[in-house]
Amino acid sequence: MKSEYEDSILYLIAIILLALPSITPLSVPIEVSPETIEYYDAIENLPQDAVIYLELYSGVRDWFDTGQPSVATVKHIIRLVHEGKIKGIVIGTLGVEGPVVLPEALKVISESNIAQELEYGTEWCFIGWVPGFEAAMASMLEDFKGTVVKDNYGTSLDDIPILDGIVDLEDFDCVIVTLYGSLEIYVRQWSGRDPVFLLICWMGHKTGAMPYYKSGQITAIMTHVKQTAEYEKLLGYKGMSAALATSQLIMQFFLIAIIIIATARYWIGRRKEAE
Amino acid sequence: MTGAEIEAIFYAIFICMCWSWLYKGDNPLYRISQNITLGLAFSIGFKASLDTIITKASPIMTGDIYALIYTVLGLMTLLRFSRSTLEISYWPLAIVAGVGTAIGVKGSVGPMILTQTIGAKWYGTDMLSSINNIMIWVSVTSLIIYFIFTVKRDAFGGTVGKVASIGFFFMVIAFGASVGSGFLGSFTVATGLAVYLFTYPGYFITAIAAIVIIWDVYRESKK
Numbered sequence: 001m002k003s004e005y006e007d008s009i010l011y012l013i014a015i016i017l018l019a020l021p022s023i024t025p026l027s028v029p030i031e032v033s034p035e036t037i038e039y040y041d042a043i044e045n046l047p048q049d050a051v052i053y054l055e056l057y058s059g060v061r062d063w064f065d066t067g068q069p070s071v072a073t074v075k076h077i078i079r080l081v082h083e084g085k086i087k088g089i090v091i092g093t094l095g096v097e098g099p100v101v102l103p104e105a106l107k108v109i110s111e112s113n114i115a116q117e118l119e120y121g122t123e124w125c126f127i128g129w130v131p132g133f134e135a136a137m138a139s140m141l142e143d144f145k146g147t148v149v150k151d152n153y154g155t156s157l158d159d160i161p162i163l164d165g166i167v168d169l170e171d172f173d174c175v176i177v178t179l180y181g182s183l184e185i186y187v188r189q190w191s192g193r194d195p196v197f198l199l200i201c202w203m204g205h206k207t208g209a210m211p212y213y214k215s216g217q218i219t220a221i222m223t224h225v226k227q228t229a230e231y232e233k234l235l236g237y238k239g240m241s242a243a244l245a246t247s248q249l250i251m252q253f254f255l256i257a258i259i260i261i262a263t264a265r266y267w268i269g270r271r272k273e274a275e
Numbered sequence: 276m277t278g279a280e281i282e283a284i285f286y287a288i289f290i291c292m293c294w295s296w297l298y299k300g301d302n303p304l305y306r307i308s309q310n311i312t313l314g315l316a317f318s319i320g321f322k323a324s325l326d327t328i329i330t331k332a333s334p335i336m337t338g339d340i341y342a343l344i345y346t347v348l349g350l351m352t353l354l355r356f357s358r359s360t361l362e363i364s365y366w367p368l369a370i371v372a373g374v375g376t377a378i379g380v381k382g383s384v385g386p387m388i389l390t391q392t393i394g395a396k397w398y399g400t401d402m403l404s405s406i407n408n409i410m411i412w413v414s415v416t417s418l419i420i421y422f423i424f425t426v427k428r429d430a431f432g433g434t435v436g437k438v439a440s441i442g443f444f445f446m447v448i449a450f451g452a453s454v455g456s457g458f459l460g461s462f463t464v465a466t467g468l469a470v471y472l473f474t475y476p477g478y479f480i481t482a483i484a485a486i487v488i489i490w491d492v493y494r495e496s497k498k
Contacts, residue, residue, distance in 0.1 A: 011297040019469035064467035065460055102323055131327055138378045154330065188382030192390055203456030215390050225463050247466040
């Protein structure tokens, strides 16, 4: 075999292994971790008639990373609204790539079926993209309706019942941030305030978020794939994350196998040269 | 054929075009998909920005006289295209930079500095969290010493250098964990996309791509 094809063959095997669990479900057992229970309980134990603000900043490439936990979170909130525990949810996006990631927010909204499950205006509201990023965040903290003014469909926020009594961001009972860009900006502006602050991010961000989690500025963190699969198990439905978690597991074994084979081949080659 | 099926076929075609890089490196199909992606991202962003300006920032549409100030400042930035009016365009940029810095600094002191020092304890609720807290103290202290370059490493009988190397050790572990986590996240994207190649109707495109690759390998082997 020509050496120029070796890389391509490895990529091909990797692609097939990645897709395999989605085609033939392998049912790897999922054990729910304490971090997932903490995130679940943080939403479950919100006060009666709580209003949640969900910041959907999923990047264009992050549908499978942060999009899935966002969908699961919205489904959880929908269930609580139906049970009468929560008043509703306000969804928005402040991302600096706002105009490009806005379709991703709409994807979460459609995938979670919120438009069919909840009544717009009284149980949920979509404010769309709010331009300004950090300046908009700081402004929402002082005057929410003054910053946003209208929802995504042109209705004045004063005419939307779910936002009655909401003057600034601290009037929300919970703020959930789906992170794609810089964590520090959200921490600087929104964490450590009255609302419960929850974070949805991918694993790379979790390591950076740990100092803020340890100090109590972030109440709970939800990461993609494995933790979302656990969350979906707690919610009682099987989403895409269960298949993604199995794929990730297979991929990790494949990578470990490649590393072991390549290292062994290298040392055997060196020994032969020495002989 | 339904709209969803046509969409899935386009996904599979674009994924194959993007991933053709894995087989042939930089090639025309990869460049086409790259340019389409960039063009689409730019056009969506441009359209959404224009909609936002018209509906939320335009003085006429919002009825807000203060929006006139934002509009004027925004238009002033366009003056940078002419050499004679270039300096006027610095004013709105200066306002944006100043406001942005002030907002950032305002939020930095409390959440990012003071709260972190309050949160740090020597002890925890159990043995593991106590060890964890001690490691945090050791790593923070040693890393701060690592980044002090005004004291030589062999000062105090080489103690500074040894403590700094402990900090370096922690820093490397932290970077490795962060990069490894990011790498894992990238696989998630590949996993989600790979599904489109092996489910209906994407597997038709995959079969065509596989035939093309096999033919190309055969053709190359004949050379």
